[in-house]
Amino acid sequence: MENKNRNKITINIGPVHPSTHGVLKFVVEIDQDTIKKVEPEIGFVHRGVEKMAEMKYFNSFMPIADKLDYISALNWEVLYATTVENALGITVPPRAIYIRTLMCEMQRMMSHLLFLAHMGEDLGNTTLFMWGFRERELLMDLTEEVSGGRLAPMYVSIGGLYYDLPEGFSERLLSTLNIIESKVKNEYKALSYENGLFKMRMVGVGVISKEQIVKYGITGPNIRASGVKRDIRKDDPYLAYDKVDFDVMTETAGDCYARFMVRVNEILESIKIIRQIIKDIPSGEVKVKVPWIFKIPPKYTFVRQETPRGEAAMYMVTNGDQKPYRLKIRAPSFYTIQAVKELFVGSKVADLVAILGSLDPVPGEIDR
Amino acid sequence: MIYDFFYDFLAAHFSPLLSTIGSWLIVFIIGGLITLNVPIFLGWVDRKLSGRIQARYGPVYTGPFGLLQNVADVIKLMGKRFLTNQVIDPLIYNIVPIAIALLGFFMVFIIPWGNANLVLLYVPFNLLFIYIALAVSPLLVLLAGWGENNKYAMLGGFRGAAQITTYELSLLIVFISVALLSGSYDITTIAAAQSSVWYVLYLPITLVVFGISSLAVIERGPFDIPEATQELQAGWKIEYSGIRYGLFFIAEYVRLLVISMLIVYLFFGGGNGLFLPNYLWFWIKTSIVTIFMMSLRWVFNRPRIDQLINIGFNWLLPLAVVNLLIVGAVMFF
Numbered sequence: 001m002e003n004k005n006r007n008k009i010t011i012n013i014g015p016v017h018p019s020t021h022g023v024l025k026f027v028v029e030i031d032q033d034t035i036k037k038v039e040p041e042i043g044f045v046h047r048g049v050e051k052m053a054e055m056k057y058f059n060s061f062m063p064i065a066d067k068l069d070y071i072s073a074l075n076w077e078v079l080y081a082t083t084v085e086n087a088l089g090i091t092v093p094p095r096a097i098y099i100r101t102l103m104c105e106m107q108r109m110m111s112h113l114l115f116l117a118h119m120g121e122d123l124g125n126t127t128l129f130m131w132g133f134r135e136r137e138l139l140m141d142l143t144e145e146v147s148g149g150r151l152a153p154m155y156v157s158i159g160g161l162y163y164d165l166p167e168g169f170s171e172r173l174l175s176t177l178n179i180i181e182s183k184v185k186n187e188y189k190a191l192s193y194e195n196g197l198f199k200m201r202m203v204g205v206g207v208i209s210k211e212q213i214v215k216y217g218i219t220g221p222n223i224r225a226s227g228v229k230r231d232i233r234k235d236d237p238y239l240a241y242d243k244v245d246f247d248v249m250t251e252t253a254g255d256c257y258a259r260f261m262v263r264v265n266e267i268l269e270s271i272k273i274i275r276q277i278i279k280d281i282p283s284g285e286v287k288v289k290v291p292w293i294f295k296i297p298p299k300y301t302f303v304r305q306e307t308p309r310g311e312a313a314m315y316m317v318t319n320g321d322q323k324p325y326r327l328k329i330r331a332p333s334f335y336t337i338q339a340v341k342e343l344f345v346g347s348k349v350a351d352l353v354a355i356l357g358s359l360d361p362v363p364g365e366i367d368r
Numbered sequence: 369m370i371y372d373f374f375y376d377f378l379a380a381h382f383s384p385l386l387s388t389i390g391s392w393l394i395v396f397i398i399g400g401l402i403t404l405n406v407p408i409f410l411g412w413v414d415r416k417l418s419g420r421i422q423a424r425y426g427p428v429y430t431g432p433f434g435l436l437q438n439v440a441d442v443i444k445l446m447g448k449r450f451l452t453n454q455v456i457d458p459l460i461y462n463i464v465p466i467a468i469a470l471l472g473f474f475m476v477f478i479i480p481w482g483n484a485n486l487v488l489l490y491v492p493f494n495l496l497f498i499y500i501a502l503a504v505s506p507l508l509v510l511l512a513g514w515g516e517n518n519k520y521a522m523l524g525g526f527r528g529a530a531q532i533t534t535y536e537l538s539l540l541i542v543f544i545s546v547a548l549l550s551g552s553y554d555i556t557t558i559a560a561a562q563s564s565v566w567y568v569l570y571l572p573i574t575l576v577v578f579g580i581s582s583l584a585v586i587e588r589g590p591f592d593i594p595e596a597t598q599e600l601q602a603g604w605k606i607e608y609s610g611i612r613y614g615l616f617f618i619a620e621y622v623r624l625l626v627i628s629m630l631i632v633y634l635f636f637g638g639g640n641g642l643f644l645p646n647y648l649w650f651w652i653k654t655s656i657v658t659i660f661m662m663s664l665r666w667v668f669n670r671p672r673i674d675q676l677i678n679i680g681f682n683w684l685l686p687l688a689v690v691n692l693l694i695v696g697a698v699m700f701f
Contacts (some may be wrong), residue, residue, distance in 0.1 A: 011519045033523065033674075120669065124592070130424065198668075200675055350599050350672045350673065353599050
């Protein structure tokens with residue numbers, strides 16, 4: 001009985017698995033611990049968000065925008081609010097713009113800290129996991145102080161923000177930033193990016209080429225690790241990003257380690273941005289009055305912004321009604337996850353976890 | 369020798385047959401109690417230590433300093449319903465945890481506990497017997513992976529067998545070099561031979577080889593690749609639950625302790641030290657070594673299986689062999 005496929009095993013990784021970062025599933029065909037074929041299965045948390053948007057008033061969609069990507073809720077809140085504001089043709093007061101930039105960068109740090117934590121967890125280092133959550137918790141507390149919410153803050157409203165910053169917030173934020181900066185630069189260095197075993201697992205694994213970037217439409221830190229200097233914050237500045245001085249962090253290797261380093265550097269870059277914003281934040285109102293239910297004349301609106309996972313965009317078609325006619329959401333993780341079909345093949349099962357972790361997908365955003 | 373002590377004590381009052389049976393019983397009970405309590409205590413140390421490293425408390429509520437947490441866990445594991453998949457191989461499935469726990473018990477039985485007289489049963493060449501107890505595990509891991517009839521378990525079993533067989537070789541060569549230097553396979557004799565100079569000064573590289581290989585052989589993190597929670601959920605242990613799963617903890621912590629004790633015996637002079645009594649020195653050294661070996665898990669991440677095997681065959685095995693040759697040459701001339 002000669003069977004050519006007798007060495008092949010098909011295993012299901014997910015949907016409930018410690019390192020799929022939510023409910024993702026991969027049907028993996030392996031031959032002695034080496035992956036031969038991968039089929040990603042998505043859609044386990046599909047909620048029909050785009051349809052939901054068509055059925056709700058413009059204001060009522062905000063909590064759902066929060067839960068698209070539950071790791072970077074504020075970025076999506078800002079994106080949706082900006083889309084509606086652009087369609088409505090209102091300008092937001094400058095203080096609100098600055099605070100939105102501040103919150104976006106805080107959210108980016110939180111998201112990247114969670115990424116570092118999960119990267120440690122995926123490689124079997126639970127200490128990095130706990131430490132990442134420890135530092136993220138400091139920022140979570142500040143978010144709670146500002147908005148009352150932690151994971152889904154509901155802070156951004158159409159026309160500005162719901163509340164102004166509390167008193168003494170900037171001092172507390174600055175001291176928190178100092179803590180995080182020193183931890184990322186020293187403790188994390190010893191545990192992760194200068195650690196021999198960590199580098200052994202990460203360097204040269206899961207290289208994304210420039211052809212793959214074009215083919216699958218990957219964006220965000222994942223392509224900056226491959227040497228593509230593309231960041232909407234710099235290329236097409238929105239909010240207050242043209243008024244602050246920061247660099248777009250790039251690496252050249254394109255492997256897991258480069259993707260890790262890009263995020264580590266982006267945390268430090270975000271700290272830099274927040275410090276500048278706190279220095280030049282103007283005073284004044286934080287919102288313009290917008291009624292709860294309003295109509296938007298027939299219009300096409302397209303807004304794109306940089307979330308921690310890449311370029312997120314919303315394309316809204318309005319027809320003069322109180323609800324949008326169509327809302328198309330471009331979720332960056334959805335495009336990134338398509339590349340795993342090529343990235344996983346030929347690597348070990350252990351590398352699957354490392355590569356998937358380094359791509360930083362969020363199923364809530366992929367499935368929408 | 370505790371067995372002889374009890375035998376002499378009983379032989380004064382009873383017939384030789386009764387004394388033999390009685391002393392065996394007593395020794396078995398003592399050994400069993402030690403075997404059960406090692407994982408309970410060391411598990412607590414492990415939890416507390418990892419808690420401190422990871423900026424959390426570890427167990428606090430159950431008993432003073434959370435000392436009884438693992439006792440509570442044992443009770444919980446014993447009370448669990450037996451649950452597994454439908455098509456296991458019952459014989460293999462049930463025999464593996466018992467065999468693994470018995471190997472731990474066997475090691476507890478023959479290793480000296482800090483003193484030449486503090487050994488439950490003296491057997492000559494006890495270093496080799498301990499090596500055998502360590503070296504049998506790839507067979508059991510492979511059997512468990514096969515008997516559970518689960519793809520993850522089988523992958524874990526294969527990984528475990530590959531990893532352990534790789535590192536056993538360097539472990540054996542380390543034992544041979546130490547035995548060559550001291551002229552004996554008896555642990556207490558080796559320790560006694562280091563009364564002037566500890567072997568760590570003669571064989572520092574061998575110590576490193578031994579540390580890495582032993583961690584790989586007992587599948588303790590960072591080399592817990594066969595279990596690999598993040599890739600294979602629990603690897604070859606995946607279908608085990610309840611007390612069968614609890615038995616693996618006996619093996620894990622007893623072997624960790626035995627490895628630490630061996631490091632002290634073979635490289636740090638056993639109980640040799642100034643001022644304090646022998647067994648106290650031994651336990652001070654063992655505690656330090658155990659905590660060091662434990663904390664490695666919380667600092668490093670897991671390497672990949674092919675990387676680990678490459679390290680084993682390309683670096684540790686040649687290093688161990690070169691060391692052995694050097695020791696042999698020095699002893700010859």
